[in-house]
Amino acid sequence: MSQDPRPWRRLYKTAAWKRLAAAQKAAEPLCRTCLSLGRANDGSLTGSGERQGNPRRRYLVADHIIPHRGDAKLFHDPGNLQTLCPDHHDRDKQIEETRGYSERRGEDGWPIDPRHPANR
Known part of the structure; x- marks a missing residue:
């Protein structure tokens, strides 16, 4: 059995993370990206705005804006x-x-991210 290349994944199982994620979703109960596209999505829609047909994907995620890569301070x-x-x-x-x-x-139809190769 090989070691997990991302040992920081254990942080997601802690009570501290569960409280932090719940607080984030309570403070911001709609998908931020969907809102920027003019849709209010509480988890009941797909990313394209269609009704979410898969009940197992009707939820919201507390996402790290800057990837933490195991940095506990950035994670929390x-x-x-x-x-x-x-x-x-x-x-x-x-x-x-x-x-x-x-x-x-x-x-x-043009990429909006200045880091996209088409914008360099």
Whole structure:
């Protein structure tokens, strides 16, 4: 059995994290990305605004804006949290963290992230 390359994952099981995540979702009960797109999503919609058909994906996530990578201070910083729906957390945010830029597009279809290769 190999070791987990992300030993900090244990932090998500702590009571302190559960309290912090619950407080974040109570303070910001809608997906921040959906709101920026003009949709009020309390977890009942997909990232594209359709009704969430999968009951197992009807929830919200307390997401770290700046990836903590095991830094306990950054992990527990309430100012480093935002609320996201599963699509924006599991798909878009993960892609952004992996690639280093967002794929979000403006109304004209052009990438809005200045870090996107098309904007360099």
